[in-house]
Amino acid sequence: MKKYTIALLLLTTTIYVKATSNCWSNNSISGNYPCCPEGTPIQYSDDEGDWGVYMDNWCGIVKNIKTTALETTKTNKPAQTSSASSNAVSNKNELETDLCWSMAGGFPCCSPENTNVVYRDQDGKWGLDEDGNWCGMKNSVQLWNDREKNKETKNEWEAFKVKWDKEFKKDFERLSVFPGEDETKLNFGWYSTTKTLPSIRYSVNKDMSDAVQYDGYFEQHYKLNGTQYYSNKVTIEDLKPNTVYYYQRLLNGEWEKPVIKLKTRDPYNFKFVFVGDPQIGGSHDRFSITNNYERVLTLNEGNRNDAFNWNRTISRSFEFANKPSLLLSAGDQADEECKHLEDNEKGPMELLNEEMQYSAFLLPDLLKSVPVAAAVGNHDASNNNFRKHFNSPNSYTDPKYQDLIPGYNYFFRHHNVLVVVLETNYGYCEDFSNVIEKAIKKYPDVDWRIAMFHHDIYGNGVTHSKEPYIVNELRPCLTQLFYENKFDLVINGHDHVYTASKFISYDNNNYSVSDIKKNKVYKQPKGTFYITANCSTGSKLYDYYKEDLDYVYQNSQTFSATFGILDFKVEDGITKLSIASYDVETYEIIDGPYYFEKTAQCWSKRLGK
Ligand SMILES: [Fe+2]
Structure with a gap:
């Protein structure tokens, strides 16, 4: 439903229609509309349902x-x-x-x-x-993860529903904090509604005295629901480890309050949280007790359910990790695929829905003090909103595909870890090779090389893992690149089911596998370890192949929200990485830990250790 279409028909008439829980249009993405009296003819249909007109007002038609x-x-x-x-x-x-x-x-x-x-x-x-x-x-x-059914969070959930509907879902100017090129920098991105210089200022003092200000740039983005949005990007520099900072954003010409606290971590002892497909909004159309099972969840109800669950995943995983340095998200942040952008009616509604999902993704307060590195998922790839929200570092801005660039291949270093994030909706091996070469050239002296991208090339989900594009194009190209460039770990998503591979190497133009075991320390394994993370909100949870695939070591579908932890340490000249995955609600271990150790390289000498 388009607001301006509706506006043409709005009269002052008040319609009385008995409120029932199966009146889905009461909670439409376009606003709150009553349901039509029985027998009202269909005037218009969209992703949410059928619409009619009663007494010159739009109303939702309840299915018989x-x-x-x-x-x-x-x-x-x-x-x-x-x-x-x-x-x-x-x-x-x-x-x-x-x-x-x-x-x-x-x-x-x-x-x-x-x-x-x-x-x-x-x-x-x-x-x-x-x-x-x-x-x-x-x-x-x-x-699937229907928050309505959870007794423990009932009060919190009821309060959140009200706030989401009245306030949260409408804010498209939320702040994204991305990693900078290295741990001394942070990249900020956000939408604004005015053409004003974007800035971030930070200080070690809570009252913002002696603040250092960094100005960025803006570009005109697009008009949605009659509002013109601008995409803003700012980078701050010179951050030191183990330090508390306070920062503010200059949004639409005003410094925001309150100031945000941010603490950098110990270079020799830090953690990353990693997640697969947040897929916010993926629970729309599910059968839910929210409406006493009288109808499926609307788009807005799906967004709201998953927004709460995403916040829960962030708060629970960050608590478990005890203040992580970084969050890695392997794509499909938003569920809306925007398949009808050419359609004048459906296109704007899909964009509105997608922006509500991005708003939900950026809603958790904790994400203002812990940077998120996100990959472009297939659901994020039909427009450039990913690229306009997020300010990726060392971006590869000249890929072979040029018609539509949803987001970039990019990379960054965090102390002794190199992270390369690939955009795998386009399978140009030459691009991937160039990005990896640039990354290694810029940051040669790290202990760990990690790649993250959306499509799981060693997963075993029934939905995607055997697709020809994954098996015949991405897998051979990327396996060789990671093996020859000594990548330790790859994190994927896409299949919404957890899989851990054996060690994968590349010989005779094909992959080959070596055994791996949990709870064993590996010092020089042959090949790369691949993890396909499950859907981190629990909005869509799928199955895996029961047959034995030679590259699979572990798989698991708990039908619950999950997260993973990468725990990095340097102790006595040995650099260590442990990897494990957990259930959000119970902290029960899903898989791992896997242990890896190496002799620390020259980066640690540079830091004086
Ligand atoms: Fe997904």
């Missing part, structure tokens, strides 16, 4: 659930996402319900005698009734 269900056959069941039996663990913190969950999609529940499970997806277990129509099995375990 009974009719839909009766018309349903095996062939038009909603999108199927997972065909496997699950190893999901029933969560003690979940609210229990006896409601018929499948009614959210217009499907009745199976009779108690009908226990033959024909299919299983994220929403529950499915059977067929005696006429061959789909029915939902009551009391199925839901396999």
Whole structure:
């Protein structure tokens, strides 16, 4: 729905329509609209549903659930996402319900005698009734992260819903803090609504006395919902380790308050948190108790659910890591794919939805004091909003593809770690080779070389891992580059299921594998270790192949939000890295730890150790 279209029709009439939980337009991405009286004809359809006009006002048309269900056959069941039996663990913190969950999609529940499970997806277990129509099995375990069901965070969640709807979702000027070229710098990016010089000033004093100011630049971006946005980029320099700083942003010509505290960490003992696909908004269309299972979640409700869960993943993982230095996010920050940008009606609505998802991604306060390095996911690649929000360091600005550059290949150093982040929506091996060569040339004296990109070239998810583009284009090119350039670790996402590889090397124009084991220290392993991280909000959780793939060491689908920790230490001339992944809610270990050690190289001499 376009606001200006709606505006043409707005009259002063107040419509009374009985509020029911299946009135999805009450919580539309375009605003709050009443639902239409029964029998109102469809005037317009978009991703959220069908719209009608009643007394010169837009209204949402409620699906006639009974009719839909009766018309349903095996062939038009909603999108199927997972065909496997699950190893999901029933969560003690979940609210229990006896409601018929499948009614959210217009499907009745199976009779108690009908226990033959024909299919299983994220929403529950499915059977067929005696006429061959789909029915939902009551009391199925839901396999996605519906915050509404969590008892422990109930009060926090109720307060968040109000704040999200009234305030949070509308702020598209949130600050992104990215790593700078090295640990002495930070790169800031944000949208503004005015053409004013962007600046960041920082000080070691809380009252901002003796602050040092860094000015950046802005460029005109795009107009959305009648507001012109500008993309702002600023870099600050000369940050020292183990130091507390305070900083402010100059937004639309005014210094923001309060000032933000930022602490740099110990060069010999620091941690990165890593996550796969936050996929904020991915839970739209899920069957949820939010609406008593009378309809699926709207786009806004999906964004809101995942925004809360993302904040939860950040706060829980940062608490566990005890103040990490950096967050690595392996792509698909936002779920909205913006498939209809050419469509004058749907295009603006999709962009609005995507911006709400970016707003959610940047919402956690903790991300103002810990930089995030993000990769471009396939869901982030249909426009350049990623590049306009985020200020990537050492960006490779001249890739072979030029028509649309969603975001760049880039790299940075953090003390003794080189991180190369690739944009793998375009598989130009020459670009990847150039970026890696530049990165190694600029930062040769590091102990650890890590790559991150979205597409999992050694994952085993059923959704993507066997796609020809991944297997035949990305895998051979990147395996060789990482092996020959001695990369220790690669972090991917994309498949929404956790996989850890064996050590992967490259011989005779093909990959080869060497064994790996948890809880064992590796000093000179042959090859690179690949981790495919699961969806870090739990909005979309998929299955993995049960067959043995020669490169897979571990896989896991807990159907819960997860995160990983890279723990770097230098002790007695030995530089150490341990890697493990955890459940957000329970801190239960999902995989690892894997241990790696090397003799510390010359970077540590340069730092005087
Ligand atoms: Fe994804």
